[in-house]
Amino acid sequence: MKSRVLAIASASLVVLALLAASCGGSSNSSSSSTSSTSADGSSSAQHAFETDHFAKGAIVGDVATADCTLSGGSASTCATFTISGLPETYSTGPFCPATITTPADQAGIWFDGNGTYDLTGSFIKNLSTFYNDSQWHMYDDLGKVNVTDTQEAFLGAARPNVDPKYQNYCVEGRVEWLTNGEPITKTVVIPTTPVRASRSTTADGLDWGITLDGIVIAKSAPVNAILGAHTIASFDDCGGHFNNVEGYHMHGVTGCGTLDDDHITGETAMFGYAMDGYPIHLPISGDDLKAADLDECGGHSTPGLGYHYHANDPSKNSVLTCLNGELAMSTSGNGAGPGNGQGAPNGGGGPDLTAAAAKLGITVHQLEDALGQSPNGDFTTAANILGISAADLEAAMPKRPDGANGAPAPN
Ligand SMILES: [Zn+2]
Numbered sequence: 199m200k201s202r203v204l205a206i207a208s209a210s211l212v213v214l215a216l217l218a219a220s221c222g223g224s225s226n227s228s229s230s231s232t233s234s235t236s237a238d239g240s241s242s243a244q245h246a247f248e249t250d251h252f253a254k255g256a257i258v259g260d261v262a263t264a265d266c267t268l269s270g271g272s273a274s275t276c277a278t279f280t281i282s283g284l285p286e287t288y289s290t291g292p293f294c295p296a297t298i299t300t301p302a303d304q305a306g307i308w309f310d311g312n313g314t315y316d317l318t319g320s321f322i323k324n325l326s327t328f329y330n331d332s333q334w335h336m337y338d339d340l341g342k343v344n345v346t347d348t349q350e351a352f353l354g355a356a357r358p359n360v361d362p363k364y365q366n367y368c369v370e371g372r373v374e375w376l377t378n379g380e381p382i383t384k385t386v387v388i389p390t391t392p393v394r395a396s397r398s399t400t401a402d403g404l405d406w407g408i409t410l411d412g413i414v415i416a417k418s419a420p421v422n423a424i425l426g427a428h429t430i431a432s433f434d435d436c437g438g439h440f441n442n443v444e445g446y447h448m449h450g451v452t453g454c455g456t457l458d459d460d461h462i463t464g465e466t467a468m469f470g471y472a473m474d475g476y477p478i479h480l481p482i483s484g485d486d487l488k489a490a491d492l493d494e495c496g497g498h499s500t501p502g503l504g505y506h507y508h509a510n511d512p513s514k515n516s517v518l519t520c521l522n523g524e525l526a527m528s529t530s531g532n533g534a535g536p537g538n539g540q541g542a543p544n545g546g547g548g549p550d551l552t553a554a555a556a557k558l559g560i561t562v563h564q565l566e567d568a569l570g571q572s573p574n575g576d577f578t579t580a581a582n583i584l585g586i587s588a589a590d591l592e593a594a595m596p597k598r599p600d601g602a603n604g605a606p607a608p609n
């Protein structure tokens with residue numbers, strides 16, 4: 199793991215040098231900060247949404263900017279754009295170890311909410327002891343690890359309801375195994391002038407955000423389902439992996455890819471934007487973490503940057519914990535995504551998915567994950583991920599007052 203991260207770090211220095219030329223430049227680039235009022239009423243410069251920060255190619259096509267109403271009713275400006283779906287400045291993988299003696303530098307990592315582990319051959323060999331469950335046995339008599347090495351195996355295993363024949367498999371994917379054989383792009387709507395919300399939200403049904411490299415920062419990987427099926431949904435050293443719905447997406451932040459740290463000293467670099475438009479910076483630890491006095495969402499306001507988040511350590515299997523900004527209302531609506539509704543999560547506003555998840559025999563997280571990957575209230579994709587019919591999923595979902603799936607969420 200170490201050598202790869204170093205290689206990536208040096209690669210991103212080149213990118214940084216290129217970015218530094220554009221960020222905050224005097225020419226016609228978008229303004230780098232706007233004045234805003236934070237929740238406590240104090241004014242500070244807010245590091246705003248800037249397309250200049252993204253890697254070349256991370257945004258596909260044009261960025262459409264328009265007036266929008268945010269989830270708390272605030273008027274703002276929102277950018278609608280499409281991300282490329284594959285990191286622009288690093289190669290994905292490696293993921294699973296080939297054999298039970300494969301060293302760390304030839305494989306990825308695994309994190310399960312309790313820790314981050316090099317996904318070495320010996321980690322695979324030791325799984326039954328590590329998880330105290332004798333049903334783990336992920337390798338053959340010759341020491342070859344069971345890896346999903348075909349598209350069929352990947353599609354059967356890289357989903358919350360793992361096909362039983364892929365129990366005891368280390369799961370990995372490739373871009374060429376995705377249904378269309380190419381990266382899965384995603385269109386997102388992000389406030390360019392973020393606004394603090396009256397309360398935090400877990401933005402159910404939405405991803406946490408996007409990286410400057412053009413990939414989705416997904417919610418938690420469904421670890422209980424993964425481990426329950428005796429699989430390991432391997433991550434590469436950059437904390438990402440493939441599934442057939444989001445393509446390559448990130449669950450843990452290890453510092454890969456395009457970074458922006460030209461703004462201020464004493465801060466970790468920015469690597470992405472949350473769905474509420476606030477920047478997300480790399481994790482901080484130790485004394486810096488104590489000094490930072492982060493709020494419940496891992497955010498704080500600093501004089502040079504305004505409000506921003508620091509990502510959780512990858513071991514948490516959740517890049518962020520919650521969002522403190524208002525979310526963009528989806529113009530096309532999302533019947534399944536309470537994150538698009540006013541006041542969303544943490545009780546109130548959006549539909550309660552607990553009953554639906556129970557009906558389907560899955561966790562709320564799994565349901566959220568699947569729904570988060572089905573834009574615009576279309577249940578087909580979510581149903582595919584969950585391995586059930588769209589009709590069954592729709593039947594289990596809470597009914598909206600107006601019965602419509604395509605309309606904007608109710609206020
Ligand atoms: Zn900037």
Ligand SMILES: [Zn+2]
Nearest residue numbers: 416419441449
């Ligand atoms: Zn995932």
Ligand SMILES: [Zn+2]
Nearest residue numbers: 465479498500
């Ligand atoms: Zn900070």
